[in-house]
Amino acid sequence: MAEYVRDVMTPGVVAVRPDASLVEAAQLMRTQHIGDVVIADGQDVVGVLTDRDITVRAVAEGVDPLAVSVGTVCTPDPLMVAPDDPVSAAVTLMREHAVRRLPVVENGLPVGMVTLGDLAEAEDPGSALADISRAEPDARHGT
Template identity: 70%
Template sequence: MAQFVRDVMTPDVAAVLPDASLVEAAQLMRAQDIGDVLVTQDGVLLGVVTDRDITLRAVADGVDPLAVSCRSVCTPEPVCVGPDDHISEAVTLMRTNAVRRLPVVENGTPVGVISIGDLARAQEPDSALADISRAAPDSWPDVGNGGPGIL
């Protein structure tokens, strides 16, 4: 069984610059079938923006997602783990801070992300959460500018 964050993290880091629009972040999330992107500049982690951040901190307030930067809605200075930290440390941090994802940082540079789904697949592979995390992404019909349509 995996013991360290590096064993279960997603090593590919999806990142945007702080001045990227929320639309750019959302398009990257859609293209990579992920729910968050790191906000970085010059290889330094500045924050994390999630699909929920975009929805609740911008769209729900009627803000134009083309005109708003990721910096303005991201969670700055997010809680992080290192790749050599024990999985139990990631679990504790997620539970204590009520987060579903943690950036994985090594020597100040983001090297991955570990999610609650990654942990479920590693620690409880037969659980419902692990099954959901392994499932293929939903496919939405293209409507208008490629957004989800009404089914």
């Protein structure tokens, strides 16, 4: 397995302000082919919003996605790792807190994301999860 988070993370992040609408975040997820955005207030990471958060915490509750901000639906104060942290530290955090992705922050700025798929690709490139993580989004299914 890779030694450091920087060796397995997906570099770059898509970030939105806490006052952005859920629609804005969802449109970014669609155009970028991603399932999460970082919520940043200035240069501070204040939350993470996933496609599941939008579905379960907003749509399923019947809220208007144009009128609700990402800051009210996101997971606030997310767990984070640094690029120089050991991969084992990221795995431990994910396991202990049952999370599937962690923002990677360096000098206070988000620089990437490490996901279960990233870890699967590094640990077992032939696994089903690694294959799925590498696959291109299927436009027929809206992902």
